[in-house]
Amino acid sequence: MERSTGVDVAAGGGTAARWLVGAAGVSALGDGIRFAALPLLATVLLRDGFQVAVVTAATTLPWLLFGLPAGAYADRVDRRRLMVRADLLRAGTLVAAIGLLAAGWLTLWPLVAVAFLLGVGEVLFDCAAFAFLPSVVRPERLETVNSRLFAVQTLCRDLLGHVLGGVLFAAHRLVPFAVDAVSFLLSAALLANIRGPAAAPAAPATDGHAGVRLWRDxxxxxxxxxxxxxxxxxxxxxxxxxxxxxxxxxxxxxxxxxxxxxxxxxxxxxxxxxxxxxxxxxxxxxxxxxxxxxxxxxxxxxxxxxxxxxxxxxxxxxxxxxxxxxxxxxxxxxxxxxxxxxxxxxxxxxxxxxxxxxxxxxxxxxxxxxxxxxxxxxxxxxxxxxxxxxxxxxxxxxxxxxxxxxxxxxxx
Incomplete structure (x- = not known):
């Protein structure tokens, strides 16, 4: 088991679960803000219903393309670190989007790329998070922690986030995406405080190409x-x-x-x-x-x-x-x-x-x-x-x- 500074799962899974729920809450708030603001931004920038729909579809396409490979990857690596890296990927993508928007270069295909990369980060994060939670929560407390997790996510994303997204976009189109980027950085910081068991990796295979092994997984x-x-x-x-x-x-x-x-x-x-x-x-x-x-x-x-x-x-x-x-x-x-x-x-x-x-x-x-x-x-x-x-x-x-x-x- 990994030992270093931070919240040690072996010492107190309840504390680790609170860090995890907190990370999910701040990230969900940012997601809710973005879910409301991204279609508004696409509508303003593109002024074409079909193009707006393409941007929306780009956020869900990664589940069809990478859901299975991401799940296999999450079974081979340290899941907490994968969640942190997924948060950093999404934060970096949003920072790049803010720069492109400020420069006037956020046209259709850059916007599609931003939406797609955010979707990739979501796929990686969710596959790792589902697998990681049972390692920091005792089996008899899974319903309790999942109950808090889902309630916090729904409150932050679907209620507070959606309202704030429209309000912040009305203030300035850059603001909601900056807030979302900060939410991912905060989530990564909270997750970095958890120190616990890495994933039980898939049975190692030394024969065959890496792609063949991934397909087997x-x-x-x-x-x-x-x-x-x-x-x-x-x-x-x-x-x-x-x-x-x-x-x-x-x-x-x-x-x-x-x-x-x-x-x-x-x-x-x-x-x-x-x-x-x-x-x-x-x-x-x-x-x-x-x-x-x-x-x-x-x-x-x-x-x-x-x-x-x-x-x-x-x-x-x-x-x-x-x-x-x-x-x-x-x-x-x-x-x-x-x-x-x-x-x-x-x-x-x-x-x-x-x-x-x-x-x-x-x-x-x-x-x-x-x-x-x-x-x-x-x-x-x-x-x-x-x-x-x-x-x-x-x-x-x-x-x-x-x-x-x-x-x-x-x-x-």
Whole structure:
């Protein structure tokens, strides 16, 4: 075990977990600011809807291209150091973007490159963070720490960050990106204080080319997730939840304007209701898992997300829509906390990075299909029909996944 100055995991995992949650919080605040400010900047600089969409897509493309290799890499190196380097990569990218913007050189392709590099840093960081957390947290505290982590991230990113992003951009277009760069530097500094075990590296292979060995590592990770019934169910279900959620988000603005008859400004407030529900769900997720058990918590949260979709579809009341959307956000957060903690507890340390890459590839890869599918349903049956369809899909999923969850003793 590494020994040096800083917070030693062996001496106090709780302290190390607090550093980790703190790093996630400041980084999430910067992310929320950037998520709000980057589309605004792209709109101002490019003045073309398709080009703005290209910039947005560039931030998610790295998950499709590098999710699996990044997961394999996270299983071979010191994960804490990889997280620090990912933060520094993103901070450096933002500093370069600020320089290009100040010089008037931040046109389409430099902006796409910035968005892409930020996405690469996110992929590396997330694969390493998922694998690193169980090394600084006792197994029985995984839900508690993940609950705090998700709640802090949602509060900082989806509530505070999104509001600050617009306000800071209005003050000066450089400011939100400078704040985001500082947030990554603070995150790296907090993570640098943690001293603990490095990753349990993948079994060393001396034969063959490095690329061949990387492919073997990726193949092993895919085979492990695909061959484990519980992980397979969690992964596919997460993909369907994400597809429904993104599909409903895609048509939510139509529902707000055409069904509820509200001005565009009200859309942001209703979206914030979902984020607030997520914060509350994150705050209670660990208690729900302890009192009800993991399997009832997973099935109950899945049912709540589905019921929330039906609730939105069944009313023209703004208040009811806000409550239902908040309930759906709470359900998603409880699912995330419990499912992530369960995955962390059952996946061997040497495979956690690769398993994260596989999980994210499936879970996030289904989101664009959800947006397209629910956009078609909305055109055919209206936005209420899209919400109703999503609710039915998730409620119908409950009895399908319940047997797999209940018969696997690892799910508790």
């Amino acid at each position: 990726i193949r092993d990770g895919v085979a492990y997730v695909a061959g484990d019934p519980l992980l397979r169910v969690l992964t596919v279900t997460a993909g369907l939840i994400n597809a429904v959620y993104l599909g409903q988000i895609a048509v939510f603005v139509i529902l707000v304007r055409e069904v509820l008859g509200l001005p565009s400004a009200a859309y942001g407030l209703l979206v914030s209701a979902g984020a607030l529900g997520g914060v509350l769900g994150g705050a209670v997720a660990a208690a729900v898992a302890r009192s009800a058990g993991r399997v009832p918590a997973l099935l109950g949260s899945l049912a709540l997300i589905g019921a929330a979709g039906l609730g939105v579809a069944a009313t023209a009341s703004t208040a009811v829509v806000a409550v239902a959307w908040a309930a759906g956000g709470a359900g998603i957060m409880v699912w995330n906390v419990v499912a992530v903690s369960l995955r962390q507890s059952i996946i061997p340390d040497r495979l956690r990075g690769r398993a994260t890459g596989v999980y994210r590839l499936v879970a996030w890869g289904m989101m664009p299909f959800g947006a397209l599918a629910f956009g078609w349903v909305s055109d055919t049956a209206g936005p209420r029909g899209a919400f109703a369809a999503g609710g039915v899909v998730l409620l119908a999923l409950c009895p399908l996944v319940a047997p797999a969850l209940r018969r696997d003793g690892r799910a508790g």
